[in-house]
Amino acid sequence: MAGVKLERVNKRFGSTRVIDDVSMAIGDGEFVVFVGPSGCGKSTLLRLIAGLESITNGDLLIDEQRVNNLTPQERGIGMVFQSYALYPHMSVYQNIAFGLKLAKTDKQTVDERVRQTARILQLDGLLERLPKALSGGQRQRVAIGRAMAREPKILLFDEPLSNLDAALRVQTRNEIAGLHKRLGSTMIYVTHDQVEAMTLADRIVVLNAGHVEQIGTPQELYERPASRFVAGFIGSPRMNFIHVEARTGNDRGCRINVPGVGERDLPQQLPADAVGERLELGVRPEHLHLTPAAQGEGVEVVNVEYLGSEAYLYLQMADGELLVCRTEAPSRFERGERVTLDFDADKVHLFDGEGRALPVADAARRSDRHSEQAPT
């Protein structure tokens, strides 16, 4: 079975470290998405797995076999490039057949495979066309077809949807998800778009400046981000961050002072010696609760964005920070109104000075789960 394992993989270009001690294990048939801001090394990591860049040190294993020095073809990977990189002078048929022919497959098998691939990707009628006579979405499918025709153990995607328009992107995203279900092969997918990551992935790898911030299912990343970076990266609109001060703290929970809200008890564990430190409170836009406030109290609603199914309210804090609140549409509040803030204490996140999430005390987590099951 085709699992991929990275063991302390490093990549340096000259003296710049692009990939820094990355370790992970990707199971057979899993759909893993690398996500991160531009320049975080996600494409480089994919190219290291593909064999288009050499690994400076560390081990890459496919099927429990070390493949550091093997060519892409020997590793048994197929890759879909951002610009598709179809051979412009070859027809769709020749594009898909190119790799098979190079592998010295006999003619009949080549023909069968090409036609089968074309059928899966609905390219049947287009086999004799040149890439320039195809639409963006069709080119995309040819690129996928070329990658999967050799039946590689692992399929790699390098931002395959970034050249498509919004409507086609959603459609192709669904097609890729369907393809994964049908083929059951291991897929690794690179994107900077968190929606793609959340919708496609079995597991997401969040990368930042060449190292892994967190690996987990979309739900884990959303509900239990390990760091401020992950919390801010996953979710749209972005998580709100409020500077708070710790009043008391122990291994069962802590009490913090939130400007404009007051003191609150949170289930996060906080070492007693950290009391008085400045922490950051992370609140998702949907976990902020607003109540009307009297003139001169609370915070001001500076903007209301109406999106049809929901509305975003922008709130100006005293220190100049802008908070986002997701509410039902149409919103009860209007621009210029003043509101009082509150939040669900068991749904917020607390980050220490280095941006690490503080762990939730066990008892609190249990009661958290309990409250989720209880009808509200």
Added chain:
Amino acid sequence: MTLRTLKGIVLKIGFWLLVAVLMVYAIFPFYYALVTSLKPSSELFQVSYWVDSVDFSNYATVLSQPTFLAAIRNSVIVAVSVVLIALLLGLTAAWALGRVRFRGRTTVMMIVLGVSMFPQVAVLSGLFEVIRTLDLYNSPGGLILSYTIFTLPFTVWILTTFMRQLPDELEEAAIVDGASPWVTLTKVFMPLLWPAMATTGLLAFIAAWNEFLFALTFTLTDSQRTVPVAIALISGGSQYELPWGPIMAASVIVTVPLVVLVVIFQRRIVSGLTAGAVKG
């Protein structure tokens, strides 16, 4: 008629007059050679700009000379070999210089460019010694070697420029498909470089076909000469006669292949010279 339309007409007339002047300037010498070649030698010094009667005796004279036919054969061998060698070496060199990152790449490019700047005369004596040492004197081999030296620099430069414009991902896609560098070069890059190759190949062909100085220096006997030298050495019945008729006929004969080649590759050349100038 308004002043504006009048101005438009005058401008249009001026434009076509200018075109006419340029056409005459470019074509007249060749046209006059053609006219002269079709005249019998008795009418040679009567100036006329039109072909009154067609007379092929000059062509018959030239084509009946075995040395001239041998010269055409030599020219074809030399020019075709030069084109093939220059394209093969140029393409592989362009792949290395345009695609492979290595230390000193720019230096190599600069040296290649520098070499092409030497005037022919400057290297003549040195090259003569080289050809003598290699035992290529008075043979097409010597000419092929020396012409390749002068055509390779621009072949490499033009092809490298084109090679660099091909997207990196195309090569990577080929690598992922399991293609070796040679397969990538011949199956993926070469078809895309056709316009550039046609252009450089044709330029190399013209250079080799028309070259005179090396051809004169590195050959000795009539049987080894190429066309430009052969034409220059066509002599008349006595040392006081310059046989203009046969010379012009020979000139027309050797120009025709070039014209045919240019017409065949015209499209390619235009797209080759402008490709990459604008994105599209």
